[in-house]
Each structure stands twice: as C-alpha cells, then as structure tokens.
C-alpha cells in the first residue's frame with residue numbers, strides 16, 4: 001500500500017499520458033478485431049473529431065490542475081473531509097475515498113447534467129455521437145470539461161481526498177470510461193461477472209440509446225452499483241440500441257466540429273415526447 005501511495009503521490013506526467021494513449025490504442029485494436037456493431041463509419045474522421053474533444057478535455061484539466069493539487073493539499077493540512085474526520089486504516093480510506101470520488105465526481109455530475117437544462121446543453125455533445133466506440137469516452141464540450149472539473153474539486157473537499165487518491169481515481173476513471181464506451185463484443189458471462197462491480201460496455205451503451213427513458217439510465221463510470229442503488233439501472237439487449245440523441249440526429253451537425261461547439265449557445269431543445277412507451 002505504501003508503495004502505491006508513494007507512486008500515485010507523484011505520478012509522472014508521461015505515465016498519465018501513456019495511460020490515455022495506451023488505453024485508447026488498446027481498446028481501439030480490440031474493437032477492430034471483435035466489434036459488437038460492425039464498423040461501417042469512417043473511423044479516421046470519427047476518431048479525429050473525438051480526439052479533438054479529448055485534447056480540449058486534457059488541456060482544460062492541465063491548465064486547472066493546480067486547483068486540484070491545492071484542494072488535495074488543503075484537506076490534508078486542515079484535516080477536512082469525510083476520510084480525514086473518521087479514523088480508519090489507510091486501505092479503507094483508499095476504498096471509501098475511491099467509491100465516493102466516483103459517486104460525486106462521475107455519477108452525480110452526470111445525473112445533474114441530465115437534469116439541469118444549461119448543463120445538458122453542454123453534455124448533449126457527448127450524446128450526439130451515433131457511433132459509440134472507445135474514442136467517444138472523452139467527447140466532451142470544453143464547457144462540460146469545466147463542469148466536471150468543478151465537481152471533481154468539490155468531491156475532493158467533501159471526501160478529504162489526498163493527491164494520491166485523486167491520481168488513483170483519475171487513472172481508474174480514465175481506463176474505465178475508455179472501456180465502457182468501447183465497441184467490443186464480450187461474452188455474456190464475462191460482462192455479467194465484471195458488472196457486479198464495474199460499469200461494463202453492455203451497461204453503459206444503454207445510456208447512449210437515442211431516446212428517453214434509456215438515455216436517462218446507467219450514469220455510472222467506474223462502479224456499477226450507484227445506478228442500482230439510486231434506481232437508474234437498466235439492462236437491454238445491446239443489439240437493439242440506436243446511438244445518438246433524438247434532438248440532434250442531423251448528420252451534418254453531429255459530425256461538424258463547429259456545429260458541435262455551437263450547440264450550447266443555440267438555445268435549449270425540449271425533449272421529444274413520444275406517444276408510445278418504447279420497449280426494447
């Protein structure tokens with residue numbers, strides 16, 4: 001445990017870069033070999049667009065990283081936050097800290113983005129992707145990257161997370177989001193076993209179905225049980241899914257960088273109401 005803490009207390013930037021690039025490359029290759037949906041779209045164009053948003057996400061997090069570091073140091077010095085207040089062994093601090101970082105920094109921010117109109121206008125860019133694969137993981141409007149950063153900082157303060165915990169969380173969060181967006185055909189037994197703890201591709205894909213109520217389910221990123229606890233869990237035969245978001249299905253818009261960047265400033269679009277209660 002000591003060695004892990006030591007490593008993550010000062011995780012070298014090249015290692016973080018390797019995780020981002022290596023993770024993407026790893027899942028990208030598996031998708032190419034065993035895809036769930038056969039790849040009929042232009043993969044180069046699709047990847048280029050999603051990588052642009054990945055780079056803006058990295059850039060925003062890099063520019064504001066000093067705030068995270070400051071918050072993580074502040075909670076330790078001032079013994080502030082849940083895991084600082086309650087005495088417990090270091091391994092428990094790590095586990096409880098990770099769980100709560102995922103709850104506040106991923107599940108809760110994501111749920112909020114689906115329920116607060118102005119946040120949804122930024123988050124919808126993530127949902128406009130009609131071909132979900134591992135490159136979709138960080139397809140976030142720069143405005144959404146800022147929103148997520150604010151919630152991560154808030155999580156650090158509430159939890160009392162030291163910097164090593166923040167780095168463990170961010171590393172796991174990155175790999176899990178690349179994994180659960182990937183277009184990989186996995187054996188059911190493997191998916192079901194992993195899903196006891198983690199958000200698998202089978203679970204997260206449902207969230208990318210083009211219409212409600214499915215797009216308002218499975219908000220989780222690392223751990224699968226938040227959705228089960230809060231009643232937002234849904235299981236669906238993935239082959240029946242249609243990716244995208246019904247309010248923005250026009251291809252010219254969902255594949256244009258400029259159009260996507262403009263969406264949050266073009267006014268809120270009310271969700272489409274359907275006569276039939278769709279069942280998949």
Ligand SMILES: [Zn+2]
Pocket residue numbers: 110123126127207
């Ligand atoms: Zn979403």
